[in-house]
Amino acid sequence: MENKRVYFFDTTLRDGEQTPGVNLNQEEKVEIALRLEKLGIDIIEAGFAAASPGDAQAIRAVAQAVSKPMVVSLARTNKEDIDAVINAIGDIDNTGIHIFIATSPIHRERKLGLTKEQVVAKAVESVSYAAKHFKHIEFSCEDSTRTELDFLCEVAEKVIEAGATVLNFPDTVGYTTPEEYIKQFQYIKENTAGIENIRLSCHCHDDLGLALSNSIAAIKAGVTQVEGCINGIGERAGNVALEEVAALLETRKDYYHKETGINLKEVARTSKLVSRLTGIAIPPNKAVIGGNAFAHSSGIHQDGVIKDKSTYEIMKPESIGFHETKLVLGKLSGRNALKKRYEELGYFVNDEQLREVFKKYKDLADRKKEIFDEDIIALLETQTTKEKHSLYSFKDFSLQILTDNQYRAFVNIVHSDGSLIEGVGEGNGPIDALYKGIDGALQLEDTELVDYKINSISQGKDSIGEVFVKVRKKGSLFQGRAINVDIIVASANAYIDAINRLKTPHENLSKI
Numbered sequence: 001m002e003n004k005r006v007y008f009f010d011t012t013l014r015d016g017e018q019t020p021g022v023n024l025n026q027e028e029k030v031e032i033a034l035r036l037e038k039l040g041i042d043i044i045e046a047g048f049a050a051a052s053p054g055d056a057q058a059i060r061a062v063a064q065a066v067s068k069p070m071v072v073s074l075a076r077t078n079k080e081d082i083d084a085v086i087n088a089i090g091d092i093d094n095t096g097i098h099i100f101i102a103t104s105p106i107h108r109e110r111k112l113g114l115t116k117e118q119v120v121a122k123a124v125e126s127v128s129y130a131a132k133h134f135k136h137i138e139f140s141c142e143d144s145t146r147t148e149l150d151f152l153c154e155v156a157e158k159v160i161e162a163g164a165t166v167l168n169f170p171d172t173v174g175y176t177t178p179e180e181y182i183k184q185f186q187y188i189k190e191n192t193a194g195i196e197n198i199r200l201s202c203h204c205h206d207d208l209g210l211a212l213s214n215s216i217a218a219i220k221a222g223v224t225q226v227e228g229c230i231n232g233i234g235e236r237a238g239n240v241a242l243e244e245v246a247a248l249l250e251t252r253k254d255y256y257h258k259e260t261g262i263n264l265k266e267v268a269r270t271s272k273l274v275s276r277l278t279g280i281a282i283p284p285n286k287a288v289i290g291g292n293a294f295a296h297s298s299g300i301h302q303d304g305v306i307k308d309k310s311t312y313e314i315m316k317p318e319s320i321g322f323h324e325t326k327l328v329l330g331k332l333s334g335r336n337a338l339k340k341r342y343e344e345l346g347y348f349v350n351d352e353q354l355r356e357v358f359k360k361y362k363d364l365a366d367r368k369k370e371i372f373d374e375d376i377i378a379l380l381e382t383q384t385t386k387e388k389h390s391l392y393s394f395k396d397f398s399l400q401i402l403t404d405n406q407y408r409a410f411v412n413i414v415h416s417d418g419s420l421i422e423g424v425g426e427g428n429g430p431i432d433a434l435y436k437g438i439d440g441a442l443q444l445e446d447t448e449l450v451d452y453k454i455n456s457i458s459q460g461k462d463s464i465g466e467v468f469v470k471v472r473k474k475g476s477l478f479q480g481r482a483i484n485v486d487i488i489v490a491s492a493n494a495y496i497d498a499i500n501r502l503k504t505p506h507e508n509l510s511k512i
């Protein structure tokens with residue numbers, strides 16, 4: 001009967017630590033291991049005991065800290081490395097060893113300087129020695145995918161005889177293809193005596209972006225253990241991301257018919273922890289765990305998701321521990337997404353308001369990369385303010401630089417009856433010139449600007465500027481407010497907003 005259970009072997013603490021720049025101390029390894037236990041990982045490779053006394057201690061600490069997963073350490077085919085593992089964890093229950101040697105011609109000849117016979121001899125000798133101390137012995141033929149198939153079978157057969165219980169055939173340099181990897185496993189299964197009693201394992205690197213495809217191909221070929229790292233970290237382009245394998249087997253259970261021990265709800269938490277402790281950021285577009293994995297930004301997709309999430313989501317964000325689907329507002333969003341976001345923020349807009357605010361929204365989105373909640377609230381608030389006070393509206397302006405700080409502004413304002421009013425003003429800086437131009441256009445002789453404030457409403461250098469002004473006329477104060485990505489336009493609109501209020505006296509701020 002086909003074996004349905006796929007065992008998850010996590011090597012975040014060993015191959016993951018081989019990510020350039022990553023260095024995990026004992027406490028960090030234990031913290032990650034405890035999280036991996038919650039995730040439901042079957043085997044944790046906690047390090048390489050011979051690498052340093054600190055790593056040996058960390059492996060021991062991990063083995064003492066977790067109770068369910070088996071803990072193993074990597075070792076080369078020499079007595080010193082194996083002794084380092086025995087000393088680190090040999091006395092702790094539920095531990096094992098992972099011994100490897102490269103088998104490909106390039107590694108044998110150029111790296112190890114060993115013949116095929118010598119490689120076999122080292123493999124057999126080390127496995128036999130380790131078998132005196134461990135029941136669980138994984139053996140890996142490093143660079144298996146560039147190794148002669150018959151030689152792989154020969155090594156496999158000999159280490160099985162010597163006591164290996166798991167055989168791993170790594171695609172060390174991310175070289176194989178799914179079809180080729182399947183054929184490799186089929187060949188090994190058909191031509192290696194004793195292989196039927198052995199757990200077969202795959203270990204895929206992502207140099208050509210095929211780590212997931214190759215791992216899943218291996219599983220299709222009958223492999224029952226998959227090795228990888230959380231967030232796909234690891235040597236060079238990294239290892240297969242285990243969360244991707246788990247999500248794939250779960251989401252396409254209808255196709256693969258496999259069982260795992262993985263609790264997918266722990267994926268997001270585990271991924272964040274590994275990212276934080278390794279310092280390796282998760283790219284936003286990363287499958288399953290990226291910040292955009294459950295974010296929708298285009299109007300047609302957002303509309304579909306509002307109507308039924310399954311239109312564009314094949315997994316539920318909650319099922320892997322994320323909070324919710326995100327509709328990201330931007331240039332490509334439509335009315336339905338904007339309306340929904342307003343509702344979520346507690347603003348209920350009618351169709352007419354939505355039509356009007358949507359025009360402004362698109363205008364803003366053309367100029368601004370990211371639209372934040374503050375932006376759209378501000379759009380709505382100026383919209384409703386404008387609906388109330390609209391005697392004058394600002395049309396446009398142009399500026400001339402005269403000398404140093406001296407500017408001349410040409411201002412066009414539209415009266416509610418449709419007539420155009422022009423004004424020219426000179427001042428100290430662009431805003432002063434602009435305001436003098438507005439004063440000139442509207443003949444505001446007895447008004448005085450008493451306050452001017454500018455804030456950035458949202459985030460980023462293209463954020464919206466919010467301008468507040470206070471204008472005094474005959475002892476009364478009138479406030480104006482406006483927003484725009486262009487702070488000069490915001491300044492003009494805020495001033496005209498105050499003037500509009502001034503022309504409707506019951507809206508004044510205070511009597512002084």
Ligand SMILES: CC(=O)SCCNC(=O)CCNC(=O)[C@H](O)C(C)(C)COP(=O)(O)OP(=O)(O)OC[C@H]1O[C@@H](n2cnc3c(N)ncnc32)[C@H](O)[C@@H]1OP(=O)(O)O
Pocket residue numbers: 015018048050051052075076077078100101102111112142172235
């Ligand atoms: C595919 C993989 O990811 S394999 C795991 C890779 N991980 C690591 O290397 C991290 C930990 N490594 C280390 O800390 C160090 O490399 C150590 C402590 C293990 C060894 O350090 P050193 O003794 O200084 O050797 P160095 O790293 O320079 O060279 C590796 C040696 O191991 C030999 N070697 C490599 N693989 C094996 C193997 N599987 N079995 C036996 N010998 C091996 C190499 O031929 C080389 O031998 P040489 O010194 O006789 O030329």
Ligand SMILES: CC(C)C(=O)C(=O)O
Pocket residue numbers: 015074100140141142143168170171172173203205
């Ligand atoms: C040690 C082995 C399993 C390895 O990491 C590889 O071959 O990539």
Ligand SMILES: [Mg+2]
Pocket residue numbers: 015170172203205235239
């Ligand atoms: Mg590796």
